[in-house]
Amino acid sequence: MRLDQFIASSSPLSRKEARRAIHAGSVGVNGEIWKSTGTHVPTGAQIILEGRQLTLPGERYLMLNKPAGVVSATRDNEHTTALDLLPPEMTRNLHIAGRLDADTTGLMLLTTDGQWSHRVTSPKLELLKTYRVSLSTPITDAAIEVLETGVMLHNDPKPTKPAHVKVLEQQLIELRISEGRYHQVKRMLAAVGNHVEALHRQSIGKIVLDLTLEPGAYRELTEQEIASAG
Numbered sequence: 001m002r003l004d005q006f007i008a009s010s011s012p013l014s015r016k017e018a019r020r021a022i023h024a025g026s027v028g029v030n031g032e033i034w035k036s037t038g039t040h041v042p043t044g045a046q047i048i049l050e051g052r053q054l055t056l057p058g059e060r061y062l063m064l065n066k067p068a069g070v071v072s073a074t075r076d077n078e079h080t081t082a083l084d085l086l087p088p089e090m091t092r093n094l095h096i097a098g099r100l101d102a103d104t105t106g107l108m109l110l111t112t113d114g115q116w117s118h119r120v121t122s123p124k125l126e127l128l129k130t131y132r133v134s135l136s137t138p139i140t141d142a143a144i145e146v147l148e149t150g151v152m153l154h155n156d157p158k159p160t161k162p163a164h165v166k167v168l169e170q171q172l173i174e175l176r177i178s179e180g181r182y183h184q185v186k187r188m189l190a191a192v193g194n195h196v197e198a199l200h201r202q203s204i205g206k207i208v209l210d211l212t213l214e215p216g217a218y219r220e221l222t223e224q225e226i227a228s229a230g
Ligand code: URA
Pocket: 099, 100, 101, 102, 104, 182, 183, 184, 185, 186, 187, 199
């Protein structure tokens, strides 16, 4: 890997800024100042930028407590995105594994590992996702039965897979589903004549939203959490 590329991958600097830093003599490689941007970095070399050792980041895996109003995009000119909530040096090559609507809150997973996010979102793995759903009208026994059997969604030829409903209050349920179709929870509740007032994702598979995370806060996943989605 070229030196400028290494710096751009392991620090907040862009490639252009990295080249400037190299020319300015701010970069040391194995104890020597290197001023050539295109030189290849020897394997295992110690790279110092302005006195700070840089390491190439490995894959990153994060959970974010997504607040309402934040969009599931990496870039958006009008709205705050999930990536805007993270420190810039964390966001390189990061993508969202399982989008949420702008008004949905709760567990969002972000990673640099494309294969992992593919597994997390793959319909084949059928990872269970748990949502807390506030409803505009009380849930009925008939609606629960339909949701737990499988419901036909508007403009969708296949019924949903059986869901699991836990009634917390008349207008508050926990819904567990194994699929991730577009606006699935809202469409499921609409199909049984109700309406979602607020939606919050609590878990994906064995990864449960950390209750110590305030809305907008994030943390890295533990090795166990990462492995649980493998
Ligand atoms: N289902 C929805 O309708 N919206 C979400 O954000 C997630 C699941």
